[in-house]
Every structure is written in structure tokens, then in C-alpha cells.
Amino acid sequence: MEQTLEVVNLQKKYTDFTLDNISFSLPRGFIMGFIGPNGAGKSTTIKLIMNLIRKDAGKINVFGLDNTSHEQNIKEKIGFVYDENHYYEELTPIEIRSIIAPFYSRWDDSAYDGFLRSFALPQKKKLKTFSRGMKTKLSLAVALSHGAELVLMDEPTSGLDPVFRREILDILRDLLQDERKSVLFSTHITSDLDRIADYITFINRGNIIFSAERDVILDNYGLVKGNNELLDERTREQFVGIRETSLGFEALTKNIQKARNLLKERAVVERATLEDIMLYTVKGEIK
């Protein structure tokens, strides 16, 4: 399968944080949810892909090309939506276009106008009058108006109210039917990915916990609920994380089938959500 993005043994060290030899790849035409708690290394990874910060080691290939030596060619085909607005607040969407469009050889004016209309963004109002959701929509309009083949989205829904979040996700789902486009969507709100992600990469404390197809992950991980008497050394070994209360326990397993075979009818074993997976993996044992 053709890979749009390949990250291999990527490393970046700070005094208080290390992105530790992470690897994952995003096939062409798919949407990857990049999940992890705040401070896990999601933004650092995206900044490294965009060459906004320098890597200490490893390799990043975008469209099969090294992201530093072919930076301009690559960026020509990347659309980006960051967690906050970086466009000039004193300008209108029309003026933003006059600044941004000439940088891209494949800029499409009619597509941009179409997005502004369908996102109900006023063309002649200054950005400073826009709400956070409107600014995110504008970033999305710019990102999708120059024939980008990879769209990087760094926490685009953070800080948005549920209505705006749903709206942004619906827009994304409708727009990203194009099979040439790949999307890396970073978020700590895992429910955002329920309906749109094909792949999930989970990062925690600078390490990749897993990177696989979403359905495979959700088919394998399970949430086990039962009485505390079931918890012995053998059962505990099956769990990634456990939450124990006086009423019983709730635990996450990586192998739902194995847990079912082991516990049979003595416990309830159900599919885990991405939120369950993230919570139990990050927290481990919760008492």
C-alpha cells in the first residue's frame, strides 16, 4: 500500500520530555486519528512533520520524500489546521486568500469561495470578529483549497463547544471522500474519531502504544467488569489497567477473546471504546 506519511524511529529530546523513537505510517487515502493525553507528544510529532522543530534522530517521509530536503515540494501538498488561529486577525477571509493563495500553485479560488459559503463564513468581516469555531472552519477552508493530499490537523476541535465540534467533524467526513487525501487528525477527545478514523495511533509519554486499523483495535480491546474476587495474579496479568472499587472492578484487556475464555460467565466482557483504551492505558491501575 502506498504510504503518504512514514515516521521511522523519530526522536526529539527536551529537558523534561522525550519523543522516543516513534514509528507509524499513514496509507494514502485514509484518515488516522492520532490520540493521546495532553503532553503525550502529538503536537511535537506534527511540528516535526512540518519541520517547525528539528528532529534529533529518525526519518520522516511525506509522499515518499524526506520532509527536510524536499520541504517546499511537500508543503505545497500539505493542508494544515492547528489548535489555534495563526491567520492575521485584522484581515478578512478575502484578504487572507490574497496572501495565502499565491504560495500554492494548485490554489483553487472557486473551491475556497465554495467552502466559505458552505461554512457560512462572512467574506468581508475581520477574523477578530470570528468565534473560535469559525476560525477553525476558515483554517479548514484554506487547508482544503489548494489540492492538499495530506491534511494535518492538530487538535482542531479542542476548545470548541459540542455543536461546533460535531459540525466540524461532519464537514470533515463529507469533504474527505476524496481517496487521494490522507488525514492525520490529532486529538485527545477520542469520541471525535468514532465516525471518521480508519486508523488509530495512540501515543503516551512520547511512546507509541499502538498504531493499527481502528476496527482491529476495537475488535481486540475489551472492557471487563466483575467482582473483586475474580482478581488474582492470573487474571490481573490480562489487564492493561484496572479500576477497583468496593463494588467490583472494571479493567481493560488487549485481548478480548482471551479474557472471555478465561472468565467465561463470571464477568461481563464488552468492547472497549477509544476513550476506555486511552484512560486505562494512561492511568494503569486506578484504585
Next chain:
Amino acid sequence: MILLIKKDLLIQKRSFLFLFIYGLFLFVLFNNPVFEEMIYIMGMIIGVYFFLITANMEDEKNKSEILLNSLPVSRSCIVLAKYLSVFVYICIGALFLGMAGLIFQLPVIPVTPRLLKATDLLAVIFLISIAVSIYFPLYFRFGASALRLFSVVFFLFFFFVPRWLFELYLAYEETEALLFLKDIIAQSPLLPAVVVLLTSFLLLTCSFLLSQRIYLRKEF
């Protein structure tokens, strides 16, 4: 490159109005023999300062370095555009102050300043080249906000320098060294222009290379 310069102008449309009004005030406020000779030079220096600082502050206020560095444009190009934009600001300053100076030639206005001369432009190019050669490496290293107070004091210094230099010149006008210099200039009138432009070019080139080195290593 041109796109980045155009961007710096677009984000500060109000600066044009400021420059024109400021030009008009300047001719009224500094309408005296002490400042008359230096009025265009001082005016253009403040004009360039205003455009430059406004563009940089707007970039910083909107955290637009991240935006610019996400576009298909090289970091060297971003740095070079900042240096070249200074010359665009000098041209805008010359145009607006020149126009303001022309308006004051109307017989109904009691104040009549002299007109803009080529030597004014030459002096501005020289002084601004020195100023931005120092300012830009610091800007690319520390950012506009961190340098806010420094840049006000720094450019004010360059605002008053022409006047001090002129006073110095008047004080030592009859000394042997200055007479010798005047003699050389009289024999080859283009020499000062060549020296000024070459020195400016050298300064700016060295400063650009330093800024480029800083910016290429910068992390956002």
C-alpha cells in the same frame, strides 16, 4: 519573496494613513532652521521604523511564524523578505513625505519646507541599513515583543542622529580633514553615493547571513 513583502504591507493598511498624517505634522512641528535640513531624513526613519515594527508585531501577535513556516516557502526567503521590505518602506516613506512636502508648497499654506532631495534618500538608506543590520539578528533571535522597548530607544537614536551629525559637520566644517573630504567630493560627486551604497550593502549582507543562521535553527 514579493508575496511576503506584500503580506507585510497588507497587514498594516492603517500605517499608510499614519505616515501621511505624520508627514503633515512633521512639517509643521519641525518647521525651524534647526531641523529643516534633516526633516525628510528624520521623517523617513520614523516611517520605516513604524512599518517595520508594526509588521513584526502583527506577526508575533498572531503567532504567524507558525503559519509562514507551514507554507511552501523557505526560511531563508522569509528572512530575506524582511530585509528587502525595508527598502519598500523607504520608498513608501519617500513617496508619502515627498507628497506631503509638495502639498506644503501651495501658496495658501504659510509653512514652506524644502523639497525632497536624492541626498535625503542616500542618508536614509545608510542610517536605516546600520539600524536594521543590528536590529534584525536580534529580532530573529528574540522576537518583536522582547525587543519592544529596545527598538523604540534604538530607532529614536537613529531619528536624532542626522541632526547631531549635521551639528558636528557645522562645528568642524573648516577643519583640514573635512575640507579635504569636500574637495574629493567636488572632484567626484558620485563617490559618496557609491561609498554609502557599498557600505550599506556589505552591512546588510553580513547581517542577513547572521539572521539567516539564527532563523534556520529556530524552533516554533
